[in-house]
Amino acid sequence: MTRVEVQYFAILREQRGVKAESIATAAATVAELYDELRVRHGFTLPGDRVRGAVNDIFVPASHPLREGDRVVFIPPVAGG
């Protein structure tokens, strides 16, 4: 199990009801972690609409998780 700190923004923060939480996960990648959390928390955004950041840097979905990482899931931006 890997322990990571997860931060939420915007619609994800509202759907989760907290800004951040500490998670122990068997997920190996950012994408796997999102899928796990999506099921657990009922997030409406599919995984391919969400980008990941680890330790405040954008990362690909396949980015591996390491102990102590700060992971942020980034909903689509307003753009307008």
Add this chain to the structure above:
Amino acid sequence: MTRVEVQYFAILREQRGVKAESIATAAATVAELYDELRVRHGFTLPGDRVRGAVNDIFVPASHPLREGDRVVFIPPVAGG
């Protein structure tokens, strides 16, 4: 003879030494008046580099002069 009021700006004002003057002329058009004044005052700008305005409206070079008109000769603008 037609009496008109002539106003000068920028390089024409400097070369003439006054901002405005009253002129009695035999010239029939704006272009003819400029040619007459260019010779008399030694203006360096050729006629085709100068636009005319009569009574504060741009006019073509062939515009006829009438008694009491206010005529302005407009050097090329800075543009930059």
Add this chain to the structure above:
Amino acid sequence: MKPFAISAVPIEVAALARALADDRAGACVTFEGWVRNRNEGQPVASLEYEAYALLAESEGEKILAEARERFALTGAVAVHRTGHLRIGELAVWVGVTAEHRGAAFDACRYIIDEAKARLPIWKKEHYAGGTTAWINCATRGEHAGSAPP
């Protein structure tokens, strides 16, 4: 002053503009994004901006650096608000200076276009009846960041 900043308090335009003063500059182009009273035909009461500030600032600085590389600029500064804003309030400010106006216009446009597409900043519209919506968070909208994951 940081060239790109996220601000939770009203943007002080006068101070930003003063910071851009430069004897070599002949042109200054600014863009201001204001909260408008309707969006896609629907009346809007107010707007809430939320930012992932750390990443928004580093991505914002990257955008300004790209603009300086692509265009002949003398200066470039930008600030984006967060928090709950009223109609007419200033949400984002971009200021660019250059010797000539072409570069200033093109760079200012580049910066705001990239900022809107890439910064992890979200907006939530509040409507007259008390309902709200996160804009583009549902199914539309672009990914934040410069490259797809």
Add this chain to the structure above:
Amino acid sequence: MKPFAISAVPIEVAALARALADDRAGACVTFEGWVRNRNEGQPVASLEYEAYALLAESEGEKILAEARERFALTGAVAVHRTGHLRIGELAVWVGVTAEHRGAAFDACRYIIDEAKARLPIWKKEHYAGGTTAWINCATRGEHAGSAPP
């Protein structure tokens, strides 16, 4: 307030910007033309602007009306200085508002491009040694006004 003005005194940007406030507007683009310290490689000490004010104002209003016709604007204002200006001083200000930023950028650019090409306003550069030159008055430069004579 006149939408286009020639001003012999310093341009008050704050008042002009306030006049553009509009709840429907989501974008405000401004252009400022500043007196810069060199032109075409030559150091400039100061700049003098002379305008045929009456015709410059009517031609300026025409340009603003064209911009309103071509682009979806909520507002457009411009002011051009006359007189002797120091390096860094504001010579011309254009402010445009629109629902969306594309129209605001395009219109602001249109207005300043047309203003520079068409308004009967001349500039005289003063150099360090005390010499001066009317810019483009000699052999280059465009005719003022919208149509050739």
